[in-house]
Amino acid sequence: MSTLECYLPPIVKSPILFFVLLVSFLPLPSWCDAEQDINNRFERGVRYLETERYDLALTEFRSIEQEFTTSAEIRSLAQYYIGFVHQELNDLSPAASAYQEALALKASQEVHGNAHLQLGIVYKSQGKLSLAENHLKQSVTLLLAAGRAHTHLGDVYLLQRRFNDAEKAYRAGIRLNPEHTEPYYGLGRVAEMRNHLQQAMEYYDAALVRNRYLSQVHYRRSRTYQKLGDKAEAAAAMLQFQRLKTYEDEMHRFREALYTNPNVPILYIKLGELHETYDNLTEAAQVYASATQVHPSYLPAYIRLGEVFIRQRELGKAARVYEQAAEIATDDPQIQTKLGVIYINQGKFEQAIVAFQEAIAIDSTAAAAYNNLARLYAGLGKEMQQAIDLAQQAVVLAPTAKHYDTLAYTYYRNAQYSKALEAINKAIAIAPNVDAYNTLRTKIQKEK
Numbered sequence: 001m002s003t004l005e006c007y008l009p010p011i012v013k014s015p016i017l018f019f020v021l022l023v024s025f026l027p028l029p030s031w032c033d034a035e036q037d038i039n040n041r042f043e044r045g046v047r048y049l050e051t052e053r054y055d056l057a058l059t060e061f062r063s064i065e066q067e068f069t070t071s072a073e074i075r076s077l078a079q080y081y082i083g084f085v086h087q088e089l090n091d092l093s094p095a096a097s098a099y100q101e102a103l104a105l106k107a108s109q110e111v112h113g114n115a116h117l118q119l120g121i122v123y124k125s126q127g128k129l130s131l132a133e134n135h136l137k138q139s140v141t142l143l144l145a146a147g148r149a150h151t152h153l154g155d156v157y158l159l160q161r162r163f164n165d166a167e168k169a170y171r172a173g174i175r176l177n178p179e180h181t182e183p184y185y186g187l188g189r190v191a192e193m194r195n196h197l198q199q200a201m202e203y204y205d206a207a208l209v210r211n212r213y214l215s216q217v218h219y220r221r222s223r224t225y226q227k228l229g230d231k232a233e234a235a236a237a238m239l240q241f242q243r244l245k246t247y248e249d250e251m252h253r254f255r256e257a258l259y260t261n262p263n264v265p266i267l268y269i270k271l272g273e274l275h276e277t278y279d280n281l282t283e284a285a286q287v288y289a290s291a292t293q294v295h296p297s298y299l300p301a302y303i304r305l306g307e308v309f310i311r312q313r314e315l316g317k318a319a320r321v322y323e324q325a326a327e328i329a330t331d332d333p334q335i336q337t338k339l340g341v342i343y344i345n346q347g348k349f350e351q352a353i354v355a356f357q358e359a360i361a362i363d364s365t366a367a368a369a370y371n372n373l374a375r376l377y378a379g380l381g382k383e384m385q386q387a388i389d390l391a392q393q394a395v396v397l398a399p400t401a402k403h404y405d406t407l408a409y410t411y412y413r414n415a416q417y418s419k420a421l422e423a424i425n426k427a428i429a430i431a432p433n434v435d436a437y438n439t440l441r442t443k444i445q446k447e448k
Helices: 032-050 054-067 072-088 092-104 109-125 129-142 147-159 163-176 182-193 197-210 215-228 231-260 266-277 281-294 299-311 315-328 333-346 349-362 367-380 384-397 401-413 417-430 435-447
Strands: 011-013 018-020
Touching: 032 054, 032 072, 032 281, 054 072, 072 092, 072 109, 092 109, 109 129, 109 147, 129 147, 147 163, 147 182, 163 182, 182 197, 182 215, 197 215, 215 231, 231 266, 266 281, 266 299, 281 299, 299 315, 299 333, 315 333, 333 349, 333 367, 349 367, 367 384, 367 401, 384 401, 401 417, 401 435, 417 435
Parallel strands: none
Antiparallel strands: 011 018
């Protein structure tokens, strides 16, 4: 292969915007290694964007733009990203200038289409509605599958009180991206401004189905309920708005703190915990994942990310995260024990055995590892005497109800019913209201 096709398919995550920029192919005036190098540099800049390290992203893209003065395609893409960084920082004038530079240079249809889109969004934010409309229309033409362009065009029409045009644009956005929240909210605003209040509520509800964390939607629902004369529902919606507005404000404060203090990894944990408090596990996972990229040796980020994946039942992802954690903390038995439990839930029993054995090798007092390995052996019907020995050791180290239950189970599986009954009675004496313990006792008594 004489040349590499230089492409950049990132999904850039932003607290304000989500976009996908697919750069078709950028032929570079150099050899294969140089093409790969520039591709890697763009990808590095995008990773900085994803983790909100905007100063590093800006430096990377500016360096590319200044170095490749003879390649219009590369300079255009670099200017596009420079504009996006400024836009994320709410520096709208330099953002607009960078997008204009990107449009002035030869580039792919995707780059120009996205530059028109973002420039239209900037002008909409600045209240320059005619300019916004012009650029968003060009974006719609160039990006045939860009539902976001239609949605932002609908916003411009709504601000101009061109309700029919706004409704048409929002519906086009829904056809292209039916799971996006914003066009449903836009249709709700159109219906509310036309005093079609029941229809407005339907659209607002549809928006919340797709994203229940948008405070502004709850505010509009409250206002609409007031107009409908339903004071109770209006008050409930207003309470939800106030709760989520507090969430949004706290989130923005943490993001500002992270931007000014990028070398304080605990801020990522605090932001992730905020998301978890509001049961927003998707955002929490993204924050913890960013922390692992920015601070790759910071163990708490891996632990929290793994826990979130477990709560989401993403066990494959959880296992990979804990495997990374185990490489960082080679002497932590709790990580190996957790990894073993994940493997059990994946049905990877041999890997679970190895993980529990590793935990015991690291710490001979790791009661949970003894207990889990005993339970696993007994459940698999293998190493049955060792299962009893392991369970006994777990009880010696930590005489908890859970460990007595496992000891009872190992005796039960070995047909030693008297010892099993004695052990399960001790578990029940400690925790009398656990159904599983009473169920096991019934089974033991039946066999005995």
